[in-house]
Amino acid sequence: MSAKEMSSSVEAIEVEAEKILKEAQSKTNAILLKANDEAGKILSAKLSADEVKKECEQIIKQAREDADKKVKESKTQASKIKTNIEKKSEKITGRIVSDITGADLK
Numbered sequence: 001m002s003a004k005e006m007s008s009s010v011e012a013i014e015v016e017a018e019k020i021l022k023e024a025q026s027k028t029n030a031i032l033l034k035a036n037d038e039a040g041k042i043l044s045a046k047l048s049a050d051e052v053k054k055e056c057e058q059i060i061k062q063a064r065e066d067a068d069k070k071v072k073e074s075k076t077q078a079s080k081i082k083t084n085i086e087k088k089s090e091k092i093t094g095r096i097v098s099d100i101t102g103a104d105l106k
Contacts, residue, residue: 097103
């Protein structure tokens with residue numbers, strides 16, 4: 001092979017190598033863009049998960065506050081009912097004693 005043919009072959013190989021290199025760079029860029037897109041989605045999902053966690057904590061906090069309020073209201077209501085029962089049972093007891101003894105207890 002002559003020097004001219006070798007030079008021509010080397011140039012052809014170099015051109016082919018440059019073409020392959022450009023294709024590889026293009027594919028690399030496409031892969032990197034896709035990876036960045038996926039990373040963005042993952043990070044967004046993480047933020048969404050954090051937001052969901054915060055909302056869950058807020059819901060739990062509100063539920064506890066509501067439950068505490070209802071317990072307090074129930075205790076107040078139970079106390080009122082107990083007081084009313086005591087007053088009524090005093091009246092009923094008085095009537096029974098009055099009926100049995102014939103005495104008028106007022």
